[in-house]
Amino acid sequence: MPLIWLIAIILVLAAVGFVMGRTRAVASAGGDARIMHSLPSYYGWNVALTVITPAFGLLVLWLLVQPLWIENRVSAQLPEAAIAEDTTRSLVMTDVRRVAGGLQVLIDTGTMSEDDVSAMNTEDTDVRERLGDVGVALGSNVEPSVMAAAQSYREMTKRGSALMAVGVLLVALGGFAMAYILTNKDFRARNTVERGILLVLIAAASIAILTTLGLVLSMLFEARNFFAAHPWQDFFFGTKWAPDFRGNSELAILPLLWGTLYISLIALFVAVPVGLFAAIYLSEYATSRVRSVAKPAIEVLAGIPTIVYGLFALITVGPMLRDYFALPLGFGESSSSVMTAGLVMGVMLIPFVSSLSDDIINAVPQAMRDGSYGLGATQSETIRQVVVPAALPGIVGAILLAASRAIGETMIVVLGAGAAAAQFDRGLGELVNPFQAMTTVTVKIVSQLTGDTDFSSPETLVAFALGLSLFTITLGLNVLALWIVRRYREQYE
């Protein structure tokens, strides 16, 4: 039985359970919903969930365990001799799985009957050719031992699937019966259902934690290798970024960090005022027609691939800034500059600020505005002194999101600000010159990971150390932001 059918049957069973559970509960109360503990639909949900949860739980578990178990059994069955010198057991198993899959295809396409396939062996038939005919390509001819293993693999899989179907259906029916019997008007159905839902919510929230854990762990190991090969003092306190193929590179995070901060800051200087004013205008002043067009239009800005922005920076903005600002003002003659990348990135970030802020400003209760108008405030005064403070936590969230994107962006920086790190040894003037080329931590993480350097050398591994450091630094900034929000938040109502 195909799995999709099994799932469908369980779902149908759940649906039936919903209707029957509900009916039974209402009947037990004599049709009077008022004397029931919960609303009638909760009784239905209770039955449906009791059908689905254990049945699907078993299904999932079975599907995860069965291949492992069969793999182990079949693998153990392979004689030592079947594993040639230059290969491994797992590779032979790949072949076994491929042949087993091919045999199943032979049956599914109707080329051979079930019995023929079971009787098939490598001496009488050219299995490779046979399978090739139905589109299953094999890398080499099939060894008898592999064929035997494949046969039993197929058999076991078939038997396992049948057993699973029976088991899962039994569990589903059992759940059905139990929940159905428990159902009567005094059963605390709502509490049960709500407890179940709460568990799901908690599970969802913990995914974020698990992700962080995964991220840190996947970087930690390689970062440790980096610090084993490169002195940490140089990395954290050095002032020069100069990787070198021949080793003894200078890999310091500070120049990159400075570039990251500078570029993000300029980007936010563009995005926050523009985005915020756009949000205010759209939610407070604009007619609904304008709003319904302008808001999604601005959101499109977030969806334009960053390479388009990058080329825009490289071809248009960079040379323009150089010719009209940097050269006349004597700030240098580089066409890639912090300013270029910052301005262009700012444009990209506008929707992050505007769209989210707009929704949040929109959600500030009208009563607060009316109260302010009633006191004689003009609309702009109301916005500045009532609406924005009330929406502040959300707005800060939006700005943080924009800042996060700014830190994580690569393409715009590479094309707009170049790939050369900031130079601390050239003095403060060069360092704060916005028309100077600079680059960010993220750019270097990407380029060191995707370059041609030796992957076990510090030049590549530094990417992991950079990633981990950036992670820690942004964590600090986020803690700060949380504190600021708590401190200045204006809670109304």
Next chain:
Amino acid sequence: MLNAKLTVSTVAIFAVSATAAAARDQVQVAGSSTVLPYASIVAEAFGENFDFPTPVVESGGSSAGLKRFCEGVGENTLDIANASRKIREGEVAACADAGVTDIIEVRIGYDGIVFASQINGPAFTAFTEDQWYMALAEQVYMDGELKANPFTMWNEIDPSLPATDIQAFIPGTKHGTREVFEEKVLLVGCEASGAMEGMMSAGLDEDAAEDACMSVRTDGRSVDIDGDYTETLARIDANSNGVGVFGLAFYENNTDKLKVATMSGVAPSTETISTGEYPVSRPLYFYIKAAHIGVIPGLKEFAQFFVADEIAGPDGPLAEYGLVSDPVLADTQMMIEAEETMGSGS
């Protein structure tokens, strides 16, 4: 909503184990973005002419490709890693630690590195290595001492060069091309101009002198490009005085926008590079996981097809695209036929 979510996740897991049983059909290749165009040309032709599925060719750099190649042996690891440099000893060791011991090294040909500028720009038509050294070195050796590079115009270095600002777009430190550029242009130029000798006589040991020869100035006259040649081209478009470093194949596809300069009097072409007259080139490789041969369908056939005369030979589509074909291709073909791994045999 809850219901729907459960269904979705179950379907996902069902699908996971459903396909865990079916094995991978296509050859999986990853690595250097320099080799990518050649590998994809071959993959395409392979898919057209064989009954095997078209191999999947990923880019991502030699480093990432080799790293994933060395994750281990098995279906969800790579079969072939492309590299624009030889595999390093440390990498072979890391490979062996993960169980990848039998690796076949295949050299597919050479990549020429050329110096080109805007077609309507200043007349950069002939360079020598020492001019590049003088233009780009962090410190130059003049009048018996090392001092910060004073040159700002090309014609200050050599009156035959145009009187324009020095503005060079060279590959960033992530690119393998940078290594070749430093070793075959800057270092050679350093030696040719006598600076190397001077530095050593001034008391620097050989390593320090080499390092000094190959360190590039950071005052903005030399711009590192971490992107691809398309970025270099765009930068040259925006900057008429710029000179950029390109791959031969890239130049040959853009001869209407770029003009190429000779190096020490030799014009770059597939012929001059294969004879070794044009000095700046590098070999390109791919590495086959020998354990996967016979397990992944089409792996050996693909490797053989890659180095077949009709593909990688001097008249094949790879040469037409700009690959300098390997004069000893026949040896490579025999090596793949015999599945000769690194360290065994010659």
Next chain:
Amino acid sequence: MTDISTSDGAPRKGSLLQQDARTQKRNAAERRFQIYGIIAVSVAVLALIFLLSSIVRNGIGAFSQTFITLDVVLAEDKLDKTGNRDRDEMAKVSTFGYSPLIKAAIEDRIAAEGIEIEGLSKPADLISKQAAADLRDFVLANTDRVGDTVEFKFLASGRIDGYYKGRVTMASAELDRNISPEQLMLADALMEAGALERTFNWDFITAPDASENRPEASGLGVAILGSFYMMIVVLFLALPIGVAASIYLEEFAPKNRLTDLIEVNISNLAAVPSIVFGILGLAIFINFAGLPQSAPIVGGLVLTLMTLPTIIIATRASLKSVPPSIREAALGVGASKMQTVFHHVLPLAAPGILTGTIIGLAQALGETAPLLLIGMVAFVREYPAAPPEGFFDPASALPVQIYNWTTRSDPAFVERASGAIIVLLLFLLMMNLVAIILRRRFERRW
């Protein structure tokens, strides 16, 4: 807040009809404020118009393509030496064996039309290198046609196509190694004779990618499917998980250090460079869980993890903005906490959640870096199968295709990349449209 009374407490004097200095000042401030808003919106919209117009200008050409129609003699002595029309036997003739037929076909046509161009060499360069493969596929599918003369519509080469799109000119052809002015003249002559035509190019949307030698044959088919599969995974995982996590954190979680930690942690995840999620994906989904490489399911999972913070932050912000009075009212009439949230708070927060989801999906749809290490930044020519198996077949994605095309050396790919961006934006607009409709249904003020 504005002062209600003047400092001396005396009632203000003045006419209602005539504004005093302070009112004028306040009204001016009001107007200024409104103008700032208009400027801000215009800046954003102008930037959008500028970017979009440059994309459309560069990319619109990708949707049409030049074709050459020729009569090809399917010579038996070349294609089927045994003469018994055995497909397997005929498959041994590789695409290299088909090129001479095409070459002969165009030379015949030139002779038949009486076209004479001085200095013309290699007329077969007008035809795409894809032609031999197309012809071979046709012959192997119709083995009985060998020996016939078949009218066949071939792709013109990228340079010829570029000539009719204004990318290649006589002057540039003079310098171009891959095309000569004589060949362009030949193309003009063939155009006059009706052999050359430019039509809408469905293949751009449906065909798989092609190698660097044949930009004219490349299409977005595999990339669109790959992106579509990934978006399905992201939408079905990220939206429910994100909303569920936000509801828990905002409405149910006890306010303590742990919740703070989770909150900070989530906003921090939003700042993690996207390639790092690729490292995570490689470690967990491929090396640990054993999922295949280059598969949309892995891409979808990685992008889900990447977009979750965006969706959670947006959802939490909009849940926060639902006034407490709504909750209190619901609780007051006897709803449970869960009922309050699902029946009252969530619908009111829906517009914000949708916005967050759209921004998150847009970000996921446009990301290349996280796909790099899990093998989706790739040259893939085989279409993935239909779901659910298709989730496990190799595929590329739209942004990957765009990125790949922008790095290729043939200038024809620039146009292709811009065309692909147009397709990507259309995808995005469709998603936006759904969001707009839903948002309009939910949006309200109270």
